[in-house]
Amino acid sequence: MQNILQQATGFFILIPLLAFLLTLFWKNKQERPIARIVQFTKAFYLVATIIYGVAWVAYGMSPVSYKLINLYQTDHFVFAIQFYYDQITAVYSLVGSILFFLVATFSRYYMHRDEGYKRFFNTILFFALGYNIIIFSGNFETLFIGWEIIGLSSFLLIAFYRNRYLPVKNAFKTLSNYRISDVALILAMWMMHHLTQQNISFTQLNEANGIALQDNHHYMAVFIVIMIVLSATIKSAQLPFTSWLPRSMEGPTTSSAIFYGSLSVHIGVFLLLRTWPFWADMLWARILIITIGLATGIVATLIARVQSTVKTQIAYASAAQIGIIFIEVALGWHILALIHFGGNAFLRTYQLLVSPSVLNYLVHHQYFHYHAAKAKPLSAWHASRFVLGVKEWNLDSIMKRFAWDPFKWIGKRFLFLGSKGVIAIVLLLALISLSVSVIKPSFTGDQATLTATTMLVIALALTLFTFSYRGSAIKAWMYLLLAHLFIIAGIGINATHIYIAEVIFYTSGIVIAFTAGLVFLLQTKRMDDK
Template sequence: MNQLLVLFIAIPFLAFLVSLFWQNKSERAIASIVRFTKVLYIIVSLSFAVWWIWNGLQPVSYHLATLYQTDHFVFAFELFYDEVTAVFSIVGALLFFLVATFSKYYMHRDEGYKRFFNTILLFAAGYNFIILSGNFETLFIGWEIKGVCSFLLIAFYRNRYLPVKNAFKAISYYRISDVSLMLCMWMMHHLTHQNITFDKLGEAKNMAIQSGHAGMAVFIVCMMILPAAIKSAQFPFTAWLPRAMEGPTASSAIFYGSLSVHIGVFLLLRTHPFWEDMLWAKIVIIIIGATTAIVATFIARVQPTVKTQIAYSSAAQIGLMFIEVAIGWHWLVLVHFAGNAFLRTYQLLVSPSVLNYLVHHQYFHYTPPEQKPISKIKASLYMLGIKEWNLDSIMFTYLWSPFKWLGKQLQFLQSSIFIGILAFTGLALLTIGYTYQNSIPSSGGALPLIVMGIALAVILFAFSYRQSALKAWAYLLIAHMFIIAAVLLNTTHINSIEIIFYVSGILPAFLLGYYCLQKIKAIDNDISLNQYHGYVYEQETTGLLFLFAVIGMLGFPVTAAFIGIDVLFTYIESSQGALIILMGLCLLFIELSAFRILLRIFMGPHKKLNHPVAFRSS
């Protein structure tokens, strides 16, 4: 029966592949595939839960595959099933069926009908990867899939300004959580020197205590709490949640009302054995949850739009779940999760009907509100709530603006001469690092720091550059060269296959992206990043290919670069804090720079006005 865990992932993923062969106008066929998939998913979820209960509620684990293994590194897929997985899978199966059935009619004759259901099915596979994960590597695959699906559904109305802008905001926060989770995996590897499974996290905690590595344990816990807080829209990262509801109401219900937004709670539940004895971690989680519950409640009570009210109300409830997890009331958390997920899904799905009823109702039963004096405190809280406590502007000012300012100071790099110099230098460092790695002193030298610093500088320039998209794209490849060179210069030995893993994903993605940008440039010779071009309107296939290039450039799980990036992390020692911070920032801003190019060139309002174009405020 353990092997049947694979069905949870295989069913939605195979349905996703099958749905790709149908055209957008084949609504009945697509809906039938989705309905059959969701019914089968419900049957599998309930049947496995019954079998698990019948066998005494014992946790079930299954080793799916080992993709790569060396003396110092193992990349394996592990599946795990317990009471947390059972609740999340059953709730997920029921909500997927509910939303899919609703969407069959809600999305009728929409030009993105097929695209919507393709993304929903892929998200279902990613969601199951997360809830069934038995180790961090498996969880991270689902984490990445879910992030990209979220981005695609926020930007579902891709020829409008606000959905595209808010999709970039959401993916910016998501990438911070991605890098944080990668750093957690990196430090866990150095602590345990093995591919640790979730059922052995208690042993890893004892290992940290007995070996005197309390600092490593503190770092790991911080890198667990941060992505959990971001994914669940906890303070101070709450502002992205209502902005993520720019997509269709059905996707808002399944993503940001019910399942996706609770993944942070799942992460805390799954990693609880590691930090359950750390009082400071519990206090931090309780403070985050309590602050979010209070602030989000104040905001939700005064917001004028229904989606914003529901978003902040959901964040407030998740804040209470954080408190419950920290206290140890895990069954209460699971009940709370199920109740909140079903309630928010219901509220979002009926919100258009409710608004229509209220608009109709006020014509016949409208009574003007009474003018009542309010205290200064209430007025202040009201204004703070209306402005969402300025959370969005604070994050932009203090988190992103400093990096954009640094990138603007590097505008001298836009010269073609500097591109040639940097490309030649990167190749030279790669050659030296690979050829003479046995004779170069490793660990702690200044040279890897300098090279990684150059990589970050190049990426920040591409992140803030507003001229040619081709130049920005080329600089991302150059940055990858410097990243590999820095890791080569930091170690005395690295397997050639590991470099091949990395390059085999990055180089084809770069060439594909370069081809797409050249094709767009041939249309009107303008691919600047000063504005949105919206070329997906007339070049949909090219836009899809460039999306593949972007996710390949980032080391998405569809390429071998995903393994390569994970392996390269292990060659940075736990004592090299500065180097790992630089590499983390590089991976963070590479994704943001690549997605920025995608959004500016292919999405947003179409620059040609020979057809109707939506207003920026729509």
């Protein structure tokens, strides 16, 4: 039975993947076959989740761990796709399967005759794939794959109405927050490898905790926990990153319901629950999480009470409840946190799905039964609280000033790179750097480190330039490729030995992504020129 349960975990990844690939073959106007594929997939997924959960309970509720494949392996590192199923996965899987089924059924009629009908369901299935990879992940590497898929699908759904300015702007704003979360999670994985000297699964986090509590590893453990908390805080829209959540609801109401009302926004909670064995004995970490949750709960509630739009009210109310869930996780009340997650997810999904009908009723009610409320004088305290709430406590302005403006300021120092002919000079320097990394002159240790650092600083400068440059998207894309060439050169000079497989893995990803992006940019340019 254990063998069957282990191997069956892979089917939860396969179900949305096959459905996603299948819907690609239908045209946008063929709504009925697309809807049937999605409906069947979600119904099958719901039934499979229930059957698997019942079998797991009957077997004794022992955690199920299964390594699917080793994608890459050296003497010091193993990159494996690994799955894990326990009570946390069971709850997230059940809640997710029910909500996917409900939202897919609702969207079949809600999105009828929309020009993006097919694109909407493609993205929903893509999100389901990423969600399942995360909740069934058995190690950080597998979790990060799903983490990236959810980030990409979120961006696509926020910018669903891509011919409008605000959806695209807010999609990029949300993606920018997600990038910080991604970097934090990568840094946590990187330091975890240095701490444990191996690629660990989630079942080994107790062992990692034992290593972390040693005095000579204290700072590494602190760094890992801070990065995990930062990643979870951003993903679950906790202070000071809460402002991206209401701005992410520019897409269709149904996508807002399943993404930012219920599932996607609770992934940060999942990360904290999954990594609990590592930081459970660190009192300062628990106090930090409680402080973040408490501050978010108070501030988000004050904001939600005075907002004029229903989506913004629901977004901040959801963030406030997630803040309370953060507190429950930090206190070790995990059963309560899971129940709270399910209740909040269902409530926010319901509120968002019925919000258009409620607004329609209230407009009708206003015409026939409206009575102006009597004006009441506000005290200085209440007036201040009201104004702060309306202005969302200036959270968006604070993020702009302290997070994005410094990067833009640095990037603008390199705007000379946008001049004609400069890109050819940078390309020549990149090729020379690559040649040096291949030849490997007889550098001393300090010389190699200095040369590699210089190349990596150049790569960072090119990346920051593309972040600030507004002249040509294609030129910015070219500079991103050159930045990666300098990264390869810097690593090649500093490393004592590099496996060919490592070079192939890294460069293949760059080449594929660059080529696809260039094709899309050229296609977009042709559409704009018409």
